[in-house]
Amino acid sequence: MKKVLIxxxxxxxxFETAHYLLQQGFYVFIGSRNIENGEAAVEKLxxxxxxxxxAIQLDVTNAASVLAARATIGKKTERLDVLINNAGINGGLPQSALEATIEQFEKVFDTNLYGVVRVTQAFIDLLRNSEQxxxxxxxxxxxxxxxxxDPSWKYYTHKAALYPSSKAALNMFTIDLAYELRDxxxxxxxxxxxxxxTDFNNHRGTGTVQEGASRIAKYAMIGNDGPTGKFFAEEYNPETGETPW
Incomplete structure (x- = not known):
């Protein structure tokens, strides 16, 4: 049985990605900053x-919490097949490039970028034990x-200084990580x-959690002939999903 940490x-x-992968036969570690919320999610499943x-207590902004989660999971399995770095924050509104404070930038980057780095580095040894x-x-x-x-892009005027810049940095980390693991x-x-x-955008989104989860799970389950070091947004590009950086 393949094992995944989300x-x-x-x-x-x-949560919906966990639901989807459980239906595909995965064993899922539910990473949650608040363990009670994580346990409630498990009971719902x-x-x-x-x-x-x-449920695994895991606050991606706290190095001790990340290492404790690694130790806990390491006692349960010698192998992790999939890591899905899903935890993120939007930083709230407004997000002015001229008015947002360094403290606001630090808070968003601490979760959306540094949190991914902490978790990935902590669990890379268990991931190396997987065949895929x-x-x-x-x-x-x-x-x-x-x-x-691109002024012709339909969301061109939807600018925000915090969240998109943190995800752009995450994209660069993805490229670097894929390159280091290329062989x-x-x-x-x-x-x-x-x-x-979702709650993340005060339910203003136009898609469903099921659609979003299926897109994430697709790349968690790709075969050895699948892509690496790529950026996919199937809502933007329904044909191939591949998206410009």
Whole structure:
């Protein structure tokens, strides 16, 4: 049975991705900053007959919490097949490039970039023990420099200084990580779930959590002939999903 760790999996797209992968036969570690919320999510899954889920206390902004989660999971398994770096924050509104404070930037980057680095580095040894290790970094098409510099793009005027810049940095980390792991069985990709209606955006999204989860899970389950070091946003590009950086 393949094993996956999903950060921020107690609600929203993370929870639905856990739900999807449990249905595909995975054992899912539900990473949750608040363990009570994580355990409640597990109970909800078990009520649907999905029993191969376990809550793990994991605050991606806290190095001690990340290492404790690694130690806990390491006692349960010698192998992790998939890491989905899903935990993220939007930074609130407004997000002015001239008025946002350094403290606001630090808070968003601490979760959306540094948190991914902490978790990935902590769990890379367990992932190396998998025959088909996969890393999915949950990104956003709104972080595409190419799209945001194109006046003809439909979201061109939707500028925000904090969240997109943190995800653009995450995309670069994805490229670097995929490159360092190029001579292995790893597949590392950045995936946008789409503009999905969740608490994250006050349910203003136009897509469903099921659509978003299926897009993430697709790249968690790709075969050895699948892509690596790519950026996918199927809502932007329905044909291939591949999106300009």
């Amino acid at each position: 950060t921020g999996a107690n609600k929203g797209i993370g 078990k009520a649907e007959g999905l029993h191969n889920a376990e 290790p996969r890393i999915v970094n949950v990104s956003s098409s709104g972080s595409s420099l190419t799209l945001h510099s 292995s069985q790893f597949k590392v990709n950045a995936v946008c779930p789409g503009f999905v209606a």
